[in-house]
Amino acid sequence: MLHAVALGDTPPPTVPAPAPTDPPTGSAATGSGSPEPAATASGTPVATEAVAAFQTALGAEHAAIYGYGVVGARLPDDQQRADARTALAAHQARRDAWQRLLGAAGATPSAAAAGYQLPFAVTDAAGAARLAAHVETRLAGVYADLVAAVATPRRATATDALRECALRARRWGAAPTAFPGIPETAGTASPTTPGNASPTEAASPTA
Template sequence: MQPPSRRTLLTLGLLLTAGATLTACTDGHADDPTAPAGDHRRPDPDEPVRLRAVAATDTLLAGYDALLPQAPQLQPLRAEVAQHRAALQPTTTTPPTTPAASPSTPPPTLAALAALERQTAQSRLADLGAASPQLARLLASVSAAGVLHAVTLGDPAPGATPTPTPTPGEPATAFQDALGAEHAAIYGYGVVGARLTDDQQRTDARTTLAAHQSRRDAWQRLLTSTGATPTAAAPGYQLPFPVTDAPTATRLAAHLETRLTTVYADLVAAAPAPHRPLAADALRDSALRAHHWGATPTPFPGFPTTPTPSTT
């Protein structure tokens, strides 16, 4: 690969959306011999993971349903959880019925519901290694949305996930895009900090810049340990729009983090299974920061459109 020219300016939007190229997964299983005559559907290897995810989502929906009569303002969050269930639902089985809350059980508190959202988000990540690349990407996105729900309900923001030990010889292609995106984000936050006037926002920008520098350093160490040469930062990056004052600076910060959610959602699908939790952690952090800087919330962080239920 030719090193970048010192005069080369790369577009932030293009760099941040240039996630790892994903290949479609094909199923090599034979047709299910127990299927009815004329039914040529193939068994879905992701079905056990999907069923666990749907069961956890049903428990979460029951918690929302129990609390909604006292807290109707939770309806938008409940609607997003229902979208998660639809996207996770396997199509090769009869959809299970969402359990209703027992009338004898007192409704949970907001704090209990927040804790349940966080626990459910964590359970999504436990299945990343067992899922196909595309389902792993979806699970990481839904997990990030769950953490956003938990924070909205009053739960504190999570800590960082430790960087896994790399395996020598792992493919480096999936990680170079993430490193390039962090280079671009670091440049962007230099511009953001220079245009902010509020002391708290400037502090937030410095803290976020340090977090992206730490993430960049982690990717560089990982790539070096696998024998790859980390991509160097370009001399400069073209901004997606003019940044002339505090409002456009906060808009740029939200733009940077939103684009990074796409990069890291793609990385969850492209990275080897041991590194999926780290990519999911980065996706979650960028989703939280995008929300902090005023980006419009989405039920599926990192997805440009709402995922459709699985098909086989």
């Protein structure tokens, strides 16, 4: 499994990578064709739609980790780079948590793509901060969807992830929103992020 280059290393090569195949959802089917919830090691079932939502969150974390590799390579060795290292570690921890959860539920965690297409060129520290804000803003949207898809007690974990992404987005300069993770109405897109990007466009798999 390939991940982002370490913070402070040279930017990753721009060699196109094949798009990843659709990951299995890890759900089983009954004789009637209705999906059954997957069960974790603790015995708590994970609904089929929740497994799919966790796969989406895992894929978004893979992209965020890659994005922070680019961010760190363009930041000076100061507090911003320290913040980027902290954010990278947080996203790696979330990735690992979702991998464990999906594995325990009987699903195969989706793998990271070998390369990702950034939403815009990052050539300096200002662009790096803008990319970090974009990554966190879009990931907050993914976690808002996860909050809606899962039941307690996992909803609390998803809510924590949403809150952390929203706070990091603000730290990197994203505009404040009344409801982090929920798309704004037409014509009110944040100036720090392109208006019609998908949740993981911050670092989309290259074709």
